[in-house]
Amino acid sequence: MPDHERLLDALDPEQREVATTLGGPVRVLAGAGTGKTRAITHRIAYGVATGVMSATEVLAVTFTTRAAGEMRARLTGLGAVGVQARTFHSAALRQARYFWPRAYGCQLPAVAPTKLRLLGEAVAACRLRADAADLRDLAGEIEWAKVSNVRPDDYAGLAEQSHRELAAYDFGSVAKVYEAYEEVKHARGRIDFEDVLLCAAAVLADDEAALAAVRRQYRWFVVDEFQDVSPIQVALLDLWLGDRADVCVVGDPAQTIYSFAGASSEPLLGFGAKYPGTTSVTLTRNYRSQPQVVTVANTVMRSRLGRGAVELRAVREAGPEVEFTAYADEVAEAEAVAGAIAAYVASGGAAGDVAVLFRVNAQSESYEAALAERGIPFSVRGAERFFERPEVRQAVALLRGAAHSGPTAAAEPGRSPAGAGDGSQCGGGLLAEVTDVLATMGWQATAPTSRGSARDRWESLQAIVALAEELLAEQPELDLAGFAEELRRRADAQHAPAAGGVTLCTLHAAKGLEWAVVHLVGMHEGTLPIAYADTPQAVEEERRLLYVGITRARDLLRVSWSAARSPGGRGQRGPSRFLDGLVAPAAAGTAPARRRPATKSLSRCRVCGRPLADPRERKLGHCADCPTSYDEGLFEALREWRRSRAAAEHLPAYCVCTDVTMIAIAERRPVDPAELVSIPGIGERKVDKYGADILAICAAQPPSHPASSPVGRS
Numbered sequence: 231m232p233d234h235e236r237l238l239d240a241l242d243p244e245q246r247e248v249a250t251t252l253g254g255p256v257r258v259l260a261g262a263g264t265g266k267t268r269a270i271t272h273r274i275a276y277g278v279a280t281g282v283m284s285a286t287e288v289l290a291v292t293f294t295t296r297a298a299g300e301m302r303a304r305l306t307g308l309g310a311v312g313v314q315a316r317t318f319h320s321a322a323l324r325q326a327r328y329f330w331p332r333a334y335g336c337q338l339p340a341v342a343p344t345k346l347r348l349l350g351e352a353v354a355a356c357r358l359r360a361d362a363a364d365l366r367d368l369a370g371e372i373e374w375a376k377v378s379n380v381r382p383d384d385y386a387g388l389a390e391q392s393h394r395e396l397a398a399y400d401f402g403s404v405a406k407v408y409e410a411y412e413e414v415k416h417a418r419g420r421i422d423f424e425d426v427l428l429c430a431a432a433v434l435a436d437d438e439a440a441l442a443a444v445r446r447q448y449r450w451f452v453v454d455e456f457q458d459v460s461p462i463q464v465a466l467l468d469l470w471l472g473d474r475a476d477v478c479v480v481g482d483p484a485q486t487i488y489s490f491a492g493a494s495s496e497p498l499l500g501f502g503a504k505y506p507g508t509t510s511v512t513l514t515r516n517y518r519s520q521p522q523v524v525t526v527a528n529t530v531m532r533s534r535l536g537r538g539a540v541e542l543r544a545v546r547e548a549g550p551e552v553e554f555t556a557y558a559d560e561v562a563e564a565e566a567v568a569g570a571i572a573a574y575v576a577s578g579g580a581a582g583d584v585a586v587l588f589r590v591n592a593q594s595e596s597y598e599a600a601l602a603e604r605g606i607p608f609s610v611r612g613a614e615r616f617f618e619r620p621e622v623r624q625a626v627a628l629l630r631g632a633a634h635s636g637p638t639a640a641a642e643p644g645r646s647p648a649g650a651g652d653g654s655q656c657g658g659g660l661l662a663e664v665t666d667v668l669a670t671m672g673w674q675a676t677a678p679t680s681r682g683s684a685r686d687r688w689e690s691l692q693a694i695v696a697l698a699e700e701l702l703a704e705q706p707e708l709d710l711a712g713f714a715e716e717l718r719r720r721a722d723a724q725h726a727p728a729a730g731g732v733t734l735c736t737l738h739a740a741k742g743l744e745w746a747v748v749h750l751v752g753m754h755e756g757t758l759p760i761a762y763a764d765t766p767q768a769v770e771e772e773r774r775l776l777y778v779g780i781t782r783a784r785d786l787l788r789v790s791w792s793a794a795r796s797p798g799g800r801g802q803r804g805p806s807r808f809l810d811g812l813v814a815p816a817a818a819g820t821a822p823a824r825r826r827p828a829t830k831s832l833s834r835c836r837v838c839g840r841p842l843a844d845p846r847e848r849k850l851g852h853c854a855d856c857p858t859s860y861d862e863g864l865f866e867a868l869r870e871w872r873r874s875r876a877a878a879e880h881l882p883a884y885c886v887c888t889d890v891t892m893i894a895i896a897e898r899r900p901v902d903p904a905e906l907v908s909i910p911g912i913g914e915r916k917v918d919k920y921g922a923d924i925l926a927i928c929a930a931q932p933p934s935h936p937a938s939s940p941v942g943r944s
Contacts, residue, residue: 234279237272237308244513245269248478249276252283255505256478257498261540262527262781263518263744266480270452271301273478275308283450285312289470291321292454297742301454314448318463319423322430329433329440338429342420345369345411352410356403362620363687364398370491371396372408376424377460377492382409393765427462434469445472456481456501460492475505484531484539487738487775489767495538516542516781518744520549523787527780530773530808538770539777550786554813557792559799560596560696560752567749567790568600571732574747576913581607583746585733587779589757591619592690594734595697597751603888605916607731611739617717621687625668625694626717632667633711663710664698699796737779748783750776754791754803776808864931865896871927875920887912887920899928 238246248258248269260266274290277283290305290313292298301315314321323341330338342348346365353360353368360368371394374380380388385408386401396404415422421429434441448470453459456479459467471477483495502508516524521544531539557563567586575581586597594610595617601608617623665673673691694717701708701716733745752758759772780787789809793801805813869892876886891912900906906924907917 234276237276237279241269241272242515244511244515245272247511248513249273251509251511252277252280253476255475255501255508257501257508257510258478258480258513259498259510259540260480260482260513261516261542262482262485262777263516264513264540264542265515265517266454266482266513267297267301267304269513270454270478270480271304271308271310274305274313274450274452275310277450278310278313285310286314287447287449288313288452289321289448289450290315290452290454291318291467293317293458294742295320297454318466319426322466323426325440325444326426326430326433329437329443330429333433333437333440339419339421341426342415342418342422345372345422348414348418348420348422349407349411351414352407355410355414356406358399358403358407360398367396367398368404368407371404372411373424374490374492375408376422376428377462379461379465382406382412393768395762424462427466431462431466431469434466441469441472444470445474449474449476451477453477453479454481456498457483457486457495458488458493459497460494464497475507477505482540484534484774484777485741487741487771487778489771499538512540514540514543515545517545518784519781519787520544520546520785522549522552523780523783526552526787526789526812527777529812530780531777532811534770534773552812553788553790554805554809555788555790556805557790558801559794559797560792561797563751563790563792564596564600567597567751567788568604568606570749570788571601571606571747572604572913575606576915579747581731582733584749585735585740585743585745585747585782586749586751587735587737587740587782588750588752589737589760589775591736592693593752593757595693597734601732601734605886608734609731611733611735619690621671621690622694625671625691626714628667628670629664629694629710629717630714632663633709633714660702660708660710660713661695661698664713665695668694696796699799737775740782741778744782744784746784747786748779748788750779750787750789752791753789753806753809754793755806756803758806758808773808776806861896861899861931861933863933864899864928865892867927867931868892868895868924871923875923887916895924895928900925901928 238249241249242265245265245268248256249272252273258266258269260269270290274283274288278285278288288310290298290301292301292315295317298315298317298320302313305311305313305315316324327338330336346362346369349365349368349372350360353365371389374394375382375385375389378388382405385405389401389404394401399407415425434444451467451470453467458481467477479498479501481495481498483499486493486495497504502510519527524542524544528535528541535541555566557566571581571584571586574584586594588594588597598608598610598617617626665675668691671691673688673695697717698713701713705712733743753776758776759769763769763772791803791805793803868887869889872886872892879886891909894909895906895912898905898909900909902925903917903921906912906921907914912921912924
């Protein structure tokens, strides 16, 4: 068998059709997990091996440096050495730098590492004000305008037609800043990231010799992720091609999730109309996910199958059913998810094979805390960890300052905090003090309708308010100083080693990745679709975002939502509308839908017998208000041991053992590993690692003065 025929052995019939269709325009609709990279790299390798293509005359374009690197590695392994596999920006920058001096007699201006400093000058020139968040929003808006070929003079009208929205500025002000930014950039002799594409397109359009040279250099083109192209990228591809049609585009319209940045699936869906005679191939065999996950993905996209989405066909053997679970509140949801991950790791699974995916960055805080409490390493992808976000650091600093200054006016009877509306959410005491401080940063009781950093900032501040509500429900006597100290302790606990850990990231940041186990959390109305998705197009993009999240899972998918934000809150939230047909009506309520083994009894207070719902109460084994005590001397001895052990392991003390778990130990004084492992928060792994130390301390420490057990302590 000829060597080039062996290249086709590993391909399914549809992938083989892609690989062997070497002439003319080709469009590949590739559903999630269907092996599109395998298909297009084998197509290039087969073309080179058969002599139809010359490796040095092939340009393969994708959207990320990681994807381009993977493509180069695969092509080298297949023998197609010399193929150029680049991102759009890398290819454009290379061409612009080479041809710019010949066309215009000067070097291409240097690319600015960031827009923000230049934008700051532009804002000042317009006599406006902008903080760091405002500058990021302005940068995003200018990026959208430039990749959409929108000039400053046209911005205001087109932004309104496109339903753009910025919280801090009207369209006219953005247009002025955009124009001033271009002037500042020119005066400083700089270009930005988007200018790279514009400069390449300009020099090729202006210089016929340059255009002819590029067309001689590249004869065949492959464009991956074509559902994400912007107008300027389409224009650049048109210049590269000219009147030729040796181009293969690959994409999945169901994964178009960046329309806010100018991406559109229309060039992919309308490719056949633009290029008559197009060969269209659809890849439907999903090799990534087990059948139950594939079924859920198809169900979510059922209204778009055959038109804007590919109906996937599962190839793998059946796996566990997808779990859909409702929780009473977000704290219970985070605790349950972290518990499930702990069980997975304890059974031999790798933490690095697990992801927790959510819609907005602010949702990560509860999961960071719950995983840290169990000593499970994690990393936050595509965003700063919760306590490292600028607005959170500022809020913590202001709250600590307010605590040191004494009670604020918010604690005075009858006063509602500024920006809190009618104050119905806030009450008095600690919560009023917290919301009063956060109101100085722009927090208000109702979420902003605008998107971007304004919404992200509100979500972060609202997470602090929700934490205050949660802690007050457990510790009614908690004051601002205690709350500030709790925030500091939680911030310290987030610095656990993250190598090889669970991935926490937004659905947007998860695109292109996959994990064995995926937890889709916070999948309730108002978050997915997000509240500000107020057009049919925006809602459909939210549906596609869920589809992306579902199809990241290989073996196990768990989907959950919570009825209320905080414990004790009114449970009014239901599952996302996109889960219709997947979630039984009984499972959509506030009670957990997951079936529990019949042999597993409900945790009850060992003093009064009442069922225990709160995680901290379950750890201690009794209600918050039931009379009980713990050995204070033993607790202090355990605290000292924890301090030295945490220092030796370079871990936060929180990750070795929480205060609540040590209180439970000091109450029960276990005498053997069996008694120790029965204490919630002490699993088999901690018994193996710390059990001998803890039991020795319990045996050596004589009984001492008892103290009351503070359930709210953690």
